[in-house]
Amino acid sequence: MKIVFATNNQNKLNEVKLLIPEHIDLLSLQDIGCTEDIVESATTLEGNAQIKADYVTTNYGYPCFADDTGLLVASLNGEPGVLSARYAGEQKSSNDNMDKLLNALKNKKNRAARFKTVIALNLEDDRQFFTGVVEGEIIHSKKGTKGFGYDPIFKPNGYDETFAELPLKIKNKISHRGLAIKQLVHYLESIS
DSSP, X not given: OEEEEOOOOHHHHHHHHTTSOTTSEEEETTTTXXXXXXXXXXXXXXXXXXXXXXXXXXXXXXXXXEEEEEEEEXXXXXXXXXXXXXXXXXXXXXXXXXXXXHHHTTTOSOOEEEEEEEEEEEETTEEEEEEEEEEEEEOSSOOOSSSOTTGGGEEETTOSSOXXXXXXXXXXXXXXXXXXXXXXXXXXXXXX
């Protein structure tokens, strides 16, 4: 089975490749010649994931899955949420986003947060959603050099390390994206 993962984020692609069985031929947007920047204009993670999957299916004819992820911070009423990648502006700078978030939490005692990933799958006439959530907290300063996005300031519950400090094998086992991808893989294998 050939299936496209609709992302331009190489870090995300590398993580997902480790979770997809070898008998599934995972293609990237680059592999199919899709160089357009697919505009994520929805107000929900589900909506943005569906926009990306629909774009590839409609314009390139491939089965496709796409994800959207948000970091939801309790004391900030769920911010940055659907705007996580652009929290500090359209430049989508992870460091700027983390700095803005740390500044917003400067005087907050409640630092509880959750990462949520929603995957939209388009497979012929079949549409499915898969969701993964991991609970944790935002620490006071960046730690670790692995991972991407908000990983250096997110510490999952039950761990002393941030996502940026944990080995990828452990992160993939417990992360929001890892949990959603496992559901996707289970579904794909159940119908093949």
